[in-house]
Amino acid sequence: MRYGVIGTGGVGRTIADKLVALGHEVTLGSRTKANEAALAWAEQAGPNGHNGTFAEAAEFGERVVNATAGTVALEALRAAGAERLGGKVLLDLSNPLVFSPEGALTLDPVNTDSVGERIQREFPQARVVKALNTLTAPLMVDPARLPGEHNVFVAGDDAAAKAEVVALLGEFGWPADSVIDLGDISGARALEMTMPFWIRLMQAFGTTEFNYSFKRAQ
Amino acid sequence: MRYGVIGTGGVGRTIADKLVALGHEVTLGSRTKANEAALAWAEQAGPNGHNGTFAEAAEFGERVVNATAGTVALEALRAAGAERLGGKVLLDLSNPLVFSPEGALTLDPVNTDSVGERIQREFPQARVVKALNTLTAPLMVDPARLPGEHNVFVAGDDAAAKAEVVALLGEFGWPADSVIDLGDISGARALEMTMPFWIRLMQAFGTTEFNYSFKRAQ
Numbered sequence: 405m406r407y408g409v410i411g412t413g414g415v416g417r418t419i420a421d422k423l424v425a426l427g428h429e430v431t432l433g434s435r436t437k438a439n440e441a442a443l444a445w446a447e448q449a450g451p452n453g454h455n456g457t458f459a460e461a462a463e464f465g466e467r468v469v470n471a472t473a474g475t476v477a478l479e480a481l482r483a484a485g486a487e488r489l490g491g492k493v494l495l496d497l498s499n500p501l502v503f504s505p506e507g508a509l510t511l512d513p514v515n516t517d518s519v520g521e522r523i524q525r526e527f528p529q530a531r532v533v534k535a536l537n538t539l540t541a542p543l544m545v546d547p548a549r550l551p552g553e554h555n556v557f558v559a560g561d562d563a564a565a566k567a568e569v570v571a572l573l574g575e576f577g578w579p580a581d582s583v584i585d586l587g588d589i590s591g592a593r594a595l596e597m598t599m600p601f602w603i604r605l606m607q608a609f610g611t612t613e614f615n616y617s618f619k620r621a622q
Numbered sequence: 623m624r625y626g627v628i629g630t631g632g633v634g635r636t637i638a639d640k641l642v643a644l645g646h647e648v649t650l651g652s653r654t655k656a657n658e659a660a661l662a663w664a665e666q667a668g669p670n671g672h673n674g675t676f677a678e679a680a681e682f683g684e685r686v687v688n689a690t691a692g693t694v695a696l697e698a699l700r701a702a703g704a705e706r707l708g709g710k711v712l713l714d715l716s717n718p719l720v721f722s723p724e725g726a727l728t729l730d731p732v733n734t735d736s737v738g739e740r741i742q743r744e745f746p747q748a749r750v751v752k753a754l755n756t757l758t759a760p761l762m763v764d765p766a767r768l769p770g771e772h773n774v775f776v777a778g779d780d781a782a783a784k785a786e787v788v789a790l791l792g793e794f795g796w797p798a799d800s801v802i803d804l805g806d807i808s809g810a811r812a813l814e815m816t817m818p819f820w821i822r823l824m825q826a827f828g829t830t831e832f833n834y835s836f837k838r839a840q
Contacts, residue, residue, distance in 0.1 A: 559822075605804070
């Protein structure tokens with residue numbers, strides 16, 4: 405399948421690498437076509453890895469992955485173009501992290517809105533699914549880095565789109581029963597609001613490589 | 623030990639029951655001395671269970687537990703009185719949940735502040751520790767209701783107060799290594815902001831009886 409990955413940071417490149425390794429074809433999109441990270445990525449990715457603008461990546465992809473920072477996601481997707489996102493699964497990985505000069509974390513938006521919801525509202529023809537924002541990038545595409553069973557989450561308005569994302573997560577190594585469906589796209593708000601907790605846990609554990617699992621009453 | 627429990631809802635009564643069962647003496651505090659829930663609780667609690675006003679409960683307790691709703695916690699603690707809280711461990715269980723008429727959840731405060739932090743700022747002589755707000759009440763005092771190892775969290779500025787709370791959690795059945803220290807009282811913000819996630823998980827699981835456990839890189 406052809407994927408457009410919007411965003412050339414560590415998350416975007418990690419997802420793009422995994423998609424190519426799985427046999428998919430990827431265009432990694434950046435603000436400008438001359439983006440050095442995207443050029444370097446495409447050069448080492450082999451014949452199935454390309455670079456382009458946000459619009460070229462969105463045009464290329466049968467599915468689109470938003471791997472930008474949540475604070476710039478809407479701007480990047482506007483550059484990608486609503487007409488190139490319509491009808492496609494749009495997997496949103498982003499978190500709206502805002503760090504103060506002193507390093508304090510806040511979220512924007514938060515509480516009454518989320519990046520996932522904003523994307524779905526602004527691009528009503530896109531089939532937005534929020535997922536994987538609760539994990540460090542290496543774990544997104546390789547859950548076996550942690551022992552035992554652990555969980556990821558999906559949220560979105562389009563049940564068929566969520567099923568496609570669950571299947572993609574399966575390609576990444578996530579068993580179907582490890583994926584917890586948190587309902588409609590407003591579940592993105594719940595997922596993004598776990599970020600301050602994630603940061604504190606990272607500090608407590610001394611590693612970014614950790615994940616949720618849940619114990620339930622039997 | 624003598625405990626004052628502020629708040630006569632399900633959380634307060636569950637904590638008070640457990641403390642009495644452990645051999646402690648408890649005054650369950652309510653806005654008015656004639657509160658029927660508190661009277662009924664004291665009547666069935668035996669000689670170590672009492673009821674009183676917020677101020678009487680705080681005066682009675684060598685330690686104080688805030689089991690009010692987060693939206694009214696400060697008002698309740700003002701009624702308890704700063705002079706009756708100073709120097710004491712103040713275990714804050716609250717969450718600032720605000721439900722719209724349509725049932726939508728938001729938090730107030732959120733993102734740049736939390737109930738735990740507000741309590742510590744307004745009562746600087748109290749030794750505030752945030753804990754147990756991530757769990758349904760029956761699990762707070764009986765972790766064995768769920769199989770296997772799972773986690774609770776503490777946050778607070780006073781390390782000795784946190785150690786006292788970890789010991790109390792041990793009395794409740796939480797092994798010391800199940801308690802994750804999330805740092806200073808601003809960790810309360812991270813903990814309270816997990817509430818939308820908790821609500822969505824409850825909906826996905828169809829039960830309130832679930833809890834976090836974490837998988838980490840080995």
